[in-house]
Amino acid sequence: VTRRLQADYRLEPAGSHGVWGLDDYHCLPFYFGACQLQALSESTTPGFDALTHPSVVNQPDMLREFGDRFLYLGCIRYIRELKQGVPF
Helix, strand or coil, X not given: XXXXXXXXXXXCCCCCCCCHHHHCCCHHHHHHHHHHHHHHHHCCCCCCHHXXXXXXXXXXXXXXXXXXXXXXXXHHHHHHHHCCCCCC
16 A cells, blocks of 8 residues: 555655655565565575575665565565665
8 A cells, every 4th residue: 555655646755755654564564574584594495595685685686586575675676666766
């Protein structure tokens, strides 16, 4: 719902000109997504080590590939799409 309102009415997430009331619960996907990645880092699944490294937020190809599977990466991808041209 929050993302839809932001996109339809071109509202920025909380920040310099943000709509603070919309972001009250926007932190939950980040929290749940971080829990997902924490569980992944503790597993023995090969090939997912790069997803738990902080630099993944600056790799658009990784965000595109794994953003639908992992909430945290999907949130980062959404912010990068919404705030294009802003240094991250």
